[in-house]
Amino acid sequence: xxxxxxxxxxxxxxxxxxxxxxxxxxxxxxxxxxxxxxxxxxxxxxxxxxxxxxxxxxxxxxxxxxxxxxxxxxxxxxxxxxxxxxxxxxxxxxxxxxxxxxxxxxxxxxxxxxxxxxxxxxxxxxxxxxxxxxxxxxxxxxxxxxxxxxxxxxxxxxxxxxxxxxxxxxxxxxxxxxxxxxxxxxxxxxxxxxxxxxxxxxxxxxxxxxxxxxxxxxxxxxxxxxxxxxxxxxxxxxxxxxxxxxxxxxxxxxxxxxxxxxxxxxxxxxxxxxxxxxxxxxxxxxxxxxxxxxxxxxxxxxxxxxxxxxxxxxxxxxxxxxxxxxxxxxxxxxxxxxxxxxxxxxxxxxxxxxxxxxxxxxxxxxxxxxxxxxxxxxxxxxxxxxxxxxxxxxxxxxxxxxxxxxxxxxxxxxxxxxxxxxxxxxxxxxxxxxxxxxxxxxxxxxxxxxxxxxxxxxxxxxxxxxxxxxxxxxxxxxxxxxxxxxxxxxxxxxxxxxxxxxxxxx
Amino acid sequence: xxxxxxxxxxxxxxxxxxxxxxxxxxxxxxxxxxxxxxxxxxxxxxxxxxxxxxxxxxxxxxxxxxxxxxxxxxxxxxxxxxxxxxxxxxxxxxxxxxxxxxxxxxxxxxxxxxxxxxxxxxxxxxxxxxxxxxxxxxxxxxxxxxxxxxxxxxxxxxxxxxxxxxxxxxxxxxxxxxxxxxxxxxxxxxxxxxxxxxxxxxxxxxxxxxxxxxxxxxxxxxxxxxxxxxxxxxxxxxxxxxxxxxxxxxxxxxxxxxxxxxxxxxxxxxxxxxxxxxxxxxxxxxxxxxxxxxxxxxxxxxxxxxxxxxxxxxxxxxxxxxxxxxxxxxxxxxxxxxxxxxxxxxxxxxxxxxxxxxxxxxxxxxxxxxxxx
Numbered sequence: 001x002x003x004x005x006x007x008x009x010x011x012x013x014x015x016x017x018x019x020x021x022x023x024x025x026x027x028x029x030x031x032x033x034x035x036x037x038x039x040x041x042x043x044x045x046x047x048x049x050x051x052x053x054x055x056x057x058x059x060x061x062x063x064x065x066x067x068x069x070x071x072x073x074x075x076x077x078x079x080x081x082x083x084x085x086x087x088x089x090x091x092x093x094x095x096x097x098x099x100x101x102x103x104x105x106x107x108x109x110x111x112x113x114x115x116x117x118x119x120x121x122x123x124x125x126x127x128x129x130x131x132x133x134x135x136x137x138x139x140x141x142x143x144x145x146x147x148x149x150x151x152x153x154x155x156x157x158x159x160x161x162x163x164x165x166x167x168x169x170x171x172x173x174x175x176x177x178x179x180x181x182x183x184x185x186x187x188x189x190x191x192x193x194x195x196x197x198x199x200x201x202x203x204x205x206x207x208x209x210x211x212x213x214x215x216x217x218x219x220x221x222x223x224x225x226x227x228x229x230x231x232x233x234x235x236x237x238x239x240x241x242x243x244x245x246x247x248x249x250x251x252x253x254x255x256x257x258x259x260x261x262x263x264x265x266x267x268x269x270x271x272x273x274x275x276x277x278x279x280x281x282x283x284x285x286x287x288x289x290x291x292x293x294x295x296x297x298x299x300x301x302x303x304x305x306x307x308x309x310x311x312x313x314x315x316x317x318x319x320x321x322x323x324x325x326x327x328x329x330x331x332x333x334x335x336x337x338x339x340x341x342x343x344x345x346x347x348x349x350x351x352x353x354x355x356x357x358x359x360x361x362x363x364x365x366x367x368x369x370x371x372x373x374x375x376x377x378x379x380x381x382x383x384x385x386x387x388x389x390x391x392x393x394x395x396x397x398x399x400x401x402x403x404x405x406x407x408x409x410x411x412x413x414x415x416x417x418x419x420x421x422x423x424x425x426x427x428x429x430x431x432x433x434x435x436x437x438x439x440x441x442x443x444x445x446x447x448x449x450x451x452x453x454x455x456x457x458x459x460x461x462x463x464x465x466x467x468x469x470x471x472x473x474x475x476x477x478x479x480x481x482x483x484x485x486x487x488x489x490x491x492x493x494x495x496x497x498x499x500x501x502x503x504x505x506x
Numbered sequence: 507x508x509x510x511x512x513x514x515x516x517x518x519x520x521x522x523x524x525x526x527x528x529x530x531x532x533x534x535x536x537x538x539x540x541x542x543x544x545x546x547x548x549x550x551x552x553x554x555x556x557x558x559x560x561x562x563x564x565x566x567x568x569x570x571x572x573x574x575x576x577x578x579x580x581x582x583x584x585x586x587x588x589x590x591x592x593x594x595x596x597x598x599x600x601x602x603x604x605x606x607x608x609x610x611x612x613x614x615x616x617x618x619x620x621x622x623x624x625x626x627x628x629x630x631x632x633x634x635x636x637x638x639x640x641x642x643x644x645x646x647x648x649x650x651x652x653x654x655x656x657x658x659x660x661x662x663x664x665x666x667x668x669x670x671x672x673x674x675x676x677x678x679x680x681x682x683x684x685x686x687x688x689x690x691x692x693x694x695x696x697x698x699x700x701x702x703x704x705x706x707x708x709x710x711x712x713x714x715x716x717x718x719x720x721x722x723x724x725x726x727x728x729x730x731x732x733x734x735x736x737x738x739x740x741x742x743x744x745x746x747x748x749x750x751x752x753x754x755x756x757x758x759x760x761x762x763x764x765x766x767x768x769x770x771x772x773x774x775x776x777x778x779x780x781x782x783x784x785x786x787x788x789x790x791x792x793x794x795x796x797x798x799x800x801x802x803x804x805x806x807x808x809x810x811x812x813x814x815x816x817x818x819x820x821x822x823x824x825x826x827x828x829x830x831x832x833x834x835x836x837x838x839x840x841x842x843x844x845x846x847x848x849x850x851x852x853x854x855x856x857x858x859x860x861x862x863x864x865x866x867x868x869x870x871x872x873x874x875x876x877x878x879x
Contacts, residue, residue, distance in 0.1 A: 304742065325744030336742060345736040356732060356743040360725045368725050 002029045003065070004159055004190045005050070005081075010059035012045055016391030019045040020056070021214045027159070032181055032191040034205035034222070036198070036234050038432040040389065040402030042214040043194045047161055051083050052076045063159075082152025083161040088144050090136045097132040100151045115154075122153045126183045142173035149180065160184060161192045166200060178204045196234070196432035198227045210234055235434035243437075245444045248468040251280030253313075254452035255301070255421050260310035262293075262300040264476075269308070270296035272476040278421065283443065283453040285467030285484075287492050290458045293476035295337065298425055298456060302334045303327045315420050328357055331420030335410055335427050337456075339403075343410045346399030350390065351379035353398045354413050386412030387438070404435040411439055415446055422446050425456040440466060460489055474498040518849065519797045525848045526795065527809065530838030537833060538826055548826040555819025556812035562819075564694075564701025568773050570811025572597075574710040575765035576789025577796060577803040578717055579634075579758045583648075584798045585721060586754035587734035592637060592652025593762040594786025595659035596630040600763025601770030601777055602663055603629030608683035608771055609671060618687075623709065626767035627760045633659060634759015635752060642748035648755065656782065664779045671777075679778040689772035706768025711804075713761060718800040720757075730754055762786070788814075791835055794842045810835060 005027040012020040019042045027033045037043045048054045050061065052070040061068055063079045070076050076083075090099050097116045119132040128146045136144060145165065152160055162181075166174045181191050181204055193205060201208055201222060208225075210217040210233045217233050231239040255278040264270030271293045278284045288294055299305035301312055303324040312320045314330050322330075336342035344353050355375050358364050363374050379394040386408045390396035398406060407427070414422060424443060428436040443466060447453050457463050463470055464484060472479040472495040479495045535545035556566045576593045583590035590596075603625040611621055637651035671680040689704035697703075721727040732740040733750040741747050765785065770777050792810055796802025817831035841848070 302742075303744075323744070323746070324741070325746075328744045334742070341736075341738045342742045343739065345732055345739050347735045348732070352728070352732075355728075356739065356745075359728045365725045369723055370725060370728060372723075 003027060004029050004063065005192070006060075006062040006065075007046065007050060008060040008062070010046060010049060010056045010061075012042075012049060012054060012056050014391065016396075018214050020049070021216075023059075023211060023214070023216045025209050026219070027190055027192060028207075029190055030185050030188055031206040032185055032193060032204055034193045034195060034201040034208040035211065036196065036201060036208050036230060037211040038196060038234060038434050039404035039430075041211050041234075043211065044163065046211070047083070047163060047192070047194055050076070051081060051161065077155055077157070080156060080158045081161065082155060082157030082159070084145065084148045084152070084163065084165055086163050086165075088148055090144060090147060092135075092137040094136060095132070096130055096134050096136065096139075096147050096150070099136060099147060100132075100154050104155065119150055119154060122150055126153065126187065127180060140173075142169055142176065145169070145173075145177070146180065149184075158188070159190045159192070161194070163194045164196075165193070166195070166197065174200070198230055198433065201230070202227055212236055231433050234432070235437075239433055239437055243440045243444055243465045245466075246448065248283075248447065249281045249450070250468075251450060253277045254280050254315050255454065256311075256313040257301070258311045258313070260297070260300060260312065261308040262296045262305060263308055264293070264296050270476050271300065274310070274476070274478050276471055276478060276481065278452040278454050280420070280452050281447060281450050282468040283447050283455055283466050284481075285455045285457065285463040285470045286473055287460060287463045287470050288458070288473035288496055292473050292496075294425070294456045294473060296476070297473070298334075298337070298423055298454075301423060301454075302332060328419075333414035333417055333419030333422040335407075335414050335422070335424040337425040337429075339406050339410055344398040344406060347397060349395050349397060350383060350388070350401075350409060351375050351394040353409065354379040354382050354394075357413070358417065382412040382416050383409070385416070386442075388412060404431045407431060407439065408435065411442055415442055418449075419451065421452045421454065423454045423456070426458065427455070428457075428462065460492065463492075464489065472496055518852065519799070519802070521852050522848045523795055523797065523802065523806065523842065525852070526838050526841035529841045530834045533837040534830055534834035537830060541826075543824055543826045548820060548824055548830070551823040551826075552816045552820040552831065553812060555816030555823075557816070558819075559699070560697075561699040561701040562815065564698025564703035566808075566811045566815040567698075567707050568702040568704060568768075569815045570807045571704075571706045571710045572765045572769045572773060572785045573788055573792050573810050573814075574803060574807035575706075575713060575761050575768060576785050577792030577807050578710075578713055578800060579761035579765065580789050580793035581796060581798040581800065581803050582717055582721075582761060583754055583758035584793060585734050586730045586750060587737065588638075588641070588648050588751065588754055588758070590634070590652055590755070590758045590762070591649055591790070592633065592655045592759070592786075593765065593789050594783050595652070595656035596633040596759045596762030597766035597769065597783050597786055598656075598659040598663055598777075599633040599766070600626040600630035600760075601766030602659075602666070603763070604767045604771045605671065605680055605683060605777055608687040609681070612687075619689075619705070622689075622771065623764070623767065626763045626771075628763070630763015630766060631756045631760035634762065635756040638752040638755025638759075641755070642751045656786070660780075660782055663777065667777060667779050673776065678780065680776045682776045683771060685775070687771075688775050689768065702773050704768070704772035706764075706772040709764055709768065710807075713764060714800045714804050717757075717761070721800065726753070762789075765789070788835070791839050794839055 003026045005025065007023065007025040010020050010023045023046055025046065035043050045054060049056050052072045052075050061070060068079060091102065097112055097119055100119055101115045116132040123130045128150060130143060130146050130150060165177060169177060184191055195201060205222045207219055208222050208230060209219050210230065212234060220230060228239060257274055257276045260271055260274040261269055262271035274297065286294055296305060300307050303322065307320050311318060314327065314332065317330050319327050319330065340346060345356065355364055355378065359370065363371060365371055376394060383394055388405050388409045390401050390405060398409065401409065411427065427439050443453055455463065455466055467484050469481055469483055470487065470492060471481045472492055474496060475498065479498065479500055538545040538548045555562065557563055576597065579593050580590050604622055607622050607625045611618065613621060633655055637648050637655055640646040640651045641648045667680045668677055673679050673681040689706045691705060694703050721731065729745045730750050732745055733747050737747050769783065769785065788810065792803055792807045795806035813831045813835060817828040820826055821828040
């Protein structure tokens with residue numbers, strides 16, 4: 001057994017948090033080795049240490065059996081380690097070739113032609129299917145990722161690190177990427193795959209190192225280990241992939257939309273003659289491909305976007321033109337699509353963020369003076385109840401939290417306020433299994449308290465898992481509303497493409 | 507433990523400011539040396555000029571008063587994400603309103619002072635609220651609008667003063683107001699040996715405290731800061747972004763109006779035409795060095811006050827030109843603006859010290875163990 005990479009007993013501490021606590025990673029020559037862990041478990045820190053972006057406080061790194069000290073990414077490159085970052089580092093108006101040779105231009109004169117030839121050869125050898133003369137801004141995201149891969153291959157990297165590579169890809173592109181990874185290892189390269197998606201690991205990896213909360217949990221052979229076993233190792237307890245829920249106890253109408261028309265940013269109707277009602281005690285899921293009017297619909301209901309015509313009624317109150325605070329007071333909770341732009345003030349502390357919708361009234365403040373003690377107590381309660389983990393507790397800045405913890409903070413804020421209507425838009429995007437399970441259970445619990453939940457998601461799994469009824473949207477129109485128990489993914493998928501069912505109900 | 511963390515952060519900002527000041531002084535020293543003067547005597551006279559006797563201390567405080575109020579104005583707008591370059595114009599209008607009151611209104615002293623302060627406050631607030639309104643309603647950038655307002659104030663005063671408040675001899679300035687109608691009071695003048703020291707200083711100190719309380723303790727401060735750091739999130743949370751922009755500019759303008767009050771009816775007793783008060787821009791430097799916090803503004807304005815009021819004395823006693831003081835201020839601003847570098851430096855230093863302490867502890871423990879064996 002020959003290890004190309006050995007990271008032994010790595011420890012890395014940040015103020016208030018131990019990101020890596022005695023972690024060991026051993027990657028064999030010619031394997032795809034996955035690193036599995038929740039958001040904030042320490043995967044990225046570990047890889048940043050290997051790539052020279054951070055320095056370990058303790059521990060040893062060996063590359064091909066020799067102990068090394070990696071001070072910066074250049075050292076890592078010299079050792080044959082290459083990394084495909086989550087955010088691509090490409091110059092958009094340069095060609096593929098120009099991007100790849102950037103920093104490796106060679107002598108005084110630029111020899112594009114031989115570089116281009118070498119890139120073409122590499123592309124063919126590994127099945128990357130890239131034309132070296134294309135300009136980056138003209139190619140798809142999936143192709144841009146392959147350019148990043150070519151960049152590493154051009155620099156003779158033989159250990160390739162992929163940091164959450166599938167987050168930006170379509171399902172077809174994901175399949176292609178898996179194929180490329182297989183090609184890479186069959187040509188003798190070694191691949192490290194950082195991810196929290198179990199199905200990807202099952203599909204492509206040979207072995208998997210699991211870390212949880214900065215600690216090494218174990219290494220498993222992927223073929224002989226079940227997905228649920230890996231999930232429970234990652235989260236530290238058994239995980240339910242299916243959401244447990246009772247039959248809906250439906251009550252009165254909470255949200256009623258009548259012939260709603262809303263403009264999009266492009267000054268055309270983004271939502272057209274949309275009528276829908278959501279009742280107490282049910283979850284209505286809005287299914288649709290991204291960009292079919294979901295954003296406009298949610299912004300109209302929450303008051304962020306004006307309504308052209310039609311009415312919005314919330315629990316008997318006409319709120320079509322009410323301001324946002326009034327809607328919040330009547331009872332709208334909103335888990336926004338973009339948690340960093342809308343959901344949180346990144347440069348502000350957790351306790352301010354938790355109070356941002358309610359700071360102006362008692363008991364948060366009296367006569368315009370904030371009650372600092374109450375604010376802290378309240379934030380303490382919310383962060384404890386929703387298990388928001390941070391370095392400095394409620395005094396941490398929101399921007400310092402991991403994505404999952406930011407989302408838990410928002411969900412906590414919205415759920416604790418106990419609104420009649422909770423609107424959740426893409427509530428689990430980018431989160432790991434543990435956090436997804438938790439947030440799903442919170443949404444169901446909110447329903448079971450007799451409140452209405454409107455869920456918008458681009459993931460059909462999530463819609464089917466949670467919704468009692470499914471409303472399908474296509475180019476701003478409501479195609480149909482169906483009961484989840486009486487439909488299937490195929491039927492909804494067709495409706496998402498705009499095909500109307502003749503015998504659909506309602 | 508938690509409070510310690512927060513204090514740590516504040517001390518970081520303080521450390522950055524002090525580093526910028528020290529480097530600014532070093533740069534000033536190099537400049538003095540390069541023009542053949544002795545930097546030590548230069549600084550000696552610069553600081554003596556600001557502090558050597560009670561009268562000069564009074565003048566320094568009076569100079570700092572205006573800077574403090576303008577700095578507070580810029581810092582406050584900045585907390586709401588607005589850049590108030592219009593403090594000069596707001597100062598002029600606040601000063602004009604105060605000067606008008608000083609010439610026309612005669613009331614018992616306490617009542618008179620209240621009217622005087624309100625006049626300056628309202629004048630400045632009006633000049634601030636207009637750009638605020640333009641920003642909120644028509645999305646006119648406040649930098650453009652406030653600069654325009656500066657020149658509107660400048661030219662309005664250029665014609666208003668000769669027409670209505672003309673001095674007896676000079677066409678280019680207003681008639682002096684009576685000392686009894688100014689912010690100067692006999693006991694302060696006596697206490698500071700006949701300096702320009704006036705009640706404006708207390709107005710500035712009270713303003714610092716009030717603004718600090720507004721920002722830290724009130725719902726108004728909460729919403730202003732939320733709008734300043736993420737207007738999208740503030741909007742989502744139901745905070746009226748536009749209303750907060752207008753309120754913020756109004757308060758900022760009012761503070762600059764008070765600066766005009768302190769300058770035109772305290773430090774001096776008349777208004778000259780054709781002069782854009784430089785304090786309006788120096789205030790930006792004060793706010794930057796003070797990291798936009800009220801207490802930071804208090805200290806940085808005192809420091810700049812020393813430089814400003816000491817530079818004339820330095821020039822009189824040595825061959826160093828007074829512009830050196832302005833150069834030092836400029837260099838300090840550069841270093842404040844690049845404060846990220848200092849932060850990294852101090853973080854590294856503090857970390858190294860921490861590591862050293864740890865190692866010492868470990869080796870001490872090891873020694874204890876050895877001895878035990």
